[in-house]
Amino acid sequence: MTVQPLLWAERTWNEIPDDLAAAAQAAILPIGATEQHGPHLGTGMDFVLAEALAHAVSAETRVPVLPTLHYGCSLGHSRRWPGTLTLDPLVMTQVVVQIGTSAYQSGVRRLFLLNAHVTNAAPLRCALEMLRAAHDDFMVALVNSATISERVRAAHFADAEDWHANAAETSLMLALAPALVRPERIAEADDPDRTAGLVFAHPVNRTSRNGVTGRPSQASAAEGERLFAWMVEDLAALIRRGLSETPPLPHSYDAPAERS
Template identity: 50%
Template sequence: MTNSYPLPDGAPVRWAELRWEDIAALPPAGIDMAILPVGATEQHGPHLPVGVDTLSAVAVAEGASTLTGIPVLPALSYGCSLGHSTQWAGTLSLRPETLSRMVLEIAEWVHAAGFRRLLLLNGHVTNWAPLRCALENIRHDIPTMRISLRSLWDISTEVRRQYHQDAENFHANCAETSLMLALHPELVRMDKAVDEPDRSAGCFFSYRVDQECLHGVVGQPSRASATEGRELLERCVRSLAAQLEKALHETTPLEMWHDALI
């Protein structure tokens, strides 16, 4: 089973498949960035596998790597999934402080290998806060590393629209199910797909998933299709790759301001 997005332009650069000499040669060649996919292992309703968030993040990361040559680090498949509770079997969660610390320590080693730019590519909604804390710590502890955090659904306005089309607080919804139909149809049980509304809309407080839905689903997975999944994946990959091409050469805001004055 492969997690890569099959673009015709080449193959993704997977950190784990490179020799140390290959890795050391990348920064001098102008590739001083790495991508860290951060997913989760958690229930995704009765129709999807628990690895949805990791599989999605890796697919987009590897698609962008195929187009840019930027290496993809081994994915973190454990995320902050405390909000899913123990209502449904399969969820494996880290505490937010654990996830944040893990990312900081990985960044230290990536930096030591000569890389000065790191993208945290997030595939799970409630990873965002721990990853933002990791970003703050990395900026402080490793001042020569440029660090960015992107979630799949925020790669572009069009991608965000597609992710949220059936639920603001989406989970195992049309978009995620469509992605899995495009990537791993053998893991999807559409005969078990159950639609549930976004019952948290308008709530003041934040609730666990087991307090919001009956089946671990928020949205309309019954509307999913492999065609929509391929379109969403293409948008994610192409948009992210274009952003990364620019990011490889980005300077600080003050440097850009100074250059504009010259």
């Protein structure tokens, strides 16, 4: 029988404490974005991936999954293409801090921020800093789905350094959510990476003709299945390590150092 993920939203208030106790007080927060993904992928690609990955890993580890955050920091995608719904970095930081604070109040002490959108990384790192400073016994990890491991990173970066809606993402959606894919548009969606050697970080409207960076024409469902299996295996291993990790030193965040 297939093991189902442990979903926070399906649990009652008197079940959650036991769920957390059995998982070293850990939870996973999947975070994506709603943004244009070229002419061939639906705007929900990032949050669909984050949720699918979190659910698969929860089924392996029994770590509860918080409800997915569907919106991210997508300001760089500009208003050239319709479909992007974005939070600014300050708002996103505060949203994640408030979610994390509520999770802490419910008993979570190990929080894995599972991010499937590259430019969420900066506000999520800020949220991590704020949460662990506010709660001395709160451990927060930021895991970016495309760089879980070296083999996962290599697959994502194979066709572009500044990739977006590329072969890897298209393959993943062909395997996981084919309803988000327009197969008839894939062959003409390729667009090269124009960011090599640049000094500034330019928005996508100035680096891509169609919102894509990479070669989705190289995608296949078989490659998506293989890549997703790697992502599940490698993230589950990382989370299992985190379930037994303790800080290297016991020093309190707030207590002053003793004078020698």
